[in-house]
Amino acid sequence: MANLVAAGGIVMVPLLLFSGLTLALVVERAQFWWQLHRQQRAWLTAVLGAYADHPQRAVALLKQRPHSPMARIFLAALSLEDATPEEFSLALDSAAQAEIPQLKRFQTWFETVVGIAPLLGLLGTVLGLMEALSSLRMGEGGNEAGVTLGVGEALTSTAVGIVVAMVALLFANLFQGLYRRQRALIQETGGKLEILQRRYYRQTLNRESERYR
Secondary structure, X not given: OHHHHHHHOOOHHHHHHHHHHHHHHHHHHHHHHHHHHOOHHHHHHHHHHHHHHOHHHHHHHHHOOOOOHHHHHHHHXXXXXXXXXXXXXXXXXXXXXXHHHHHOOOHHHHHHHHHHHHHHHHHHHHHHHHHHXXXXXXXXXXXXXXXXXXXXXXXXXXXXXXXXXXXXXXHHHHHHHHHHHHHHHHHHHXXXXXXXXXXXXXXXXXXXXXXXX
16 A cells, blocks of 8 residues: 555545445445345245235234345335225335435445546646656756656556546446346335235225125
């Protein structure tokens, strides 16, 4: 790290800080999405199947995964007692909106790094070229070592800035794609749960009407 700072100049300090924090957030997001997608479809299929037979069994399955956004969304709707289909749908939509910040967590950071890392690299280029030009003296031999050091600083900071931005952009697009897939899955399974809830609601109304005949 000390060698990089010496080779790229002062702008290497924020670039290295950005790169280290970005890598840490990449690891955190990778673990989050891996745990989220692990056997998720099979589990959701089991939840929908259980709800069709007995809603309380579906609630029990959902409570087994308290850290799952899908479980929290479904539980928010299923916890409403005697909810009409309209109330059930509103509860699902509200709970899904509440989970969006968790699904898009740190996305703003990645976008910020993509924008600012090349600018820091460009700043390092300007500073390096200024140092190289200051080492030249009109009408004199100049300081060749200073020129070489300035040019090297300019090239190093530019390269590191571009690499940091490329890595952040790669993972930002990857996590954005996973977020879109998860939103599609939420809409798909949420729609299926709404259909099952409407059927269950009609069956309940029919049983109550027959009871009072």
